[in-house]
Amino acid sequence: MAYRLLEINAPFVLHYLVRWRTQAAFLPPLSSTPFASHVTLHIGVERSRLDAELVGCIARVYASARAYTCGPVPIMDRVVAVGVQRLPVSAIHLERFFAETVDAPEDALQTFELKVASTGKSISVKQGTSIVAALAEIGVKVDTSCAEEVCGTCIVDVVSGKPDHRDNFLSKAERASDAVICCCVSRLKSSVVVLDL
Numbered sequence: 001m002a003y004r005l006l007e008i009n010a011p012f013v014l015h016y017l018v019r020w021r022t023q024a025a026f027l028p029p030l031s032s033t034p035f036a037s038h039v040t041l042h043i044g045v046e047r048s049r050l051d052a053e054l055v056g057c058i059a060r061v062y063a064s065a066r067a068y069t070c071g072p073v074p075i076m077d078r079v080v081a082v083g084v085q086r087l088p089v090s091a092i093h094l095e096r097f098f099a100e101t102v103d104a105p106e107d108a109l110q111t112f113e114l115k116v117a118s119t120g121k122s123i124s125v126k127q128g129t130s131i132v133a134a135l136a137e138i139g140v141k142v143d144t145s146c147a148e149e150v151c152g153t154c155i156v157d158v159v160s161g162k163p164d165h166r167d168n169f170l171s172k173a174e175r176a177s178d179a180v181i182c183c184c185v186s187r188l189k190s191s192v193v194v195l196d197l
Helices: 002-007 027-031 047-058 073-083 131-137 172-177
Strands: 014-018 039-043 067-071 092-096 112-116 122-125 155-160 180-182 192-195
Touching: 014 047, 027 039, 047 073, 067 073, 073 092, 112 131, 122 131
Parallel strands: 014 039, 067 092, 112 192
Antiparallel strands: 112 122, 155 180, 155 192
16 A cells, blocks of 8 residues: 555555564565655554554544554554544544454345346355355456455445445445445345446
8 A cells, every 4th residue: 555655646654553663564664765754653652652642643634634554453443433533434444454253134134136237147145155156156256355354355336235234344334325345245135236247
């Protein structure tokens, strides 16, 4: 992400929190040109000082900025709690190390019909089969990366149907809109879904 931001000459700041300098991954490249002027290293921040440190980081961002955070759940929870004081929730993006378990709602369907908008092809998706796997059966490839609902690579636009969101990636607003679905783990609350593929 940092390489891409440099490439398009977009302003950014990377705040890197670590317990010990020796544990900091990617420190040599991040400490060298051209990254050094964009990186602030926070070493040995105690839990009791974490919120104050985060407030200092977020206080300097533009109200139109976006915040991306990756790390242990307790740290990301604090980034969100502090971040919403300055930014809308939709501007704070999380990448988790591990997926949290998302329970299926009572109205989730075991089997549903999946249709591809561009070709009209359809397939019945049974319990235990992912949307990605079902699409592959009818010759439609969806890019995936983590296969654990945390990266967002497999997001596809929904033309019609009501998704049962089981990912750890989409924002609350994206979930409420039902305009997209993470195909690696999510299911359906309606009997048919049409995807913009």
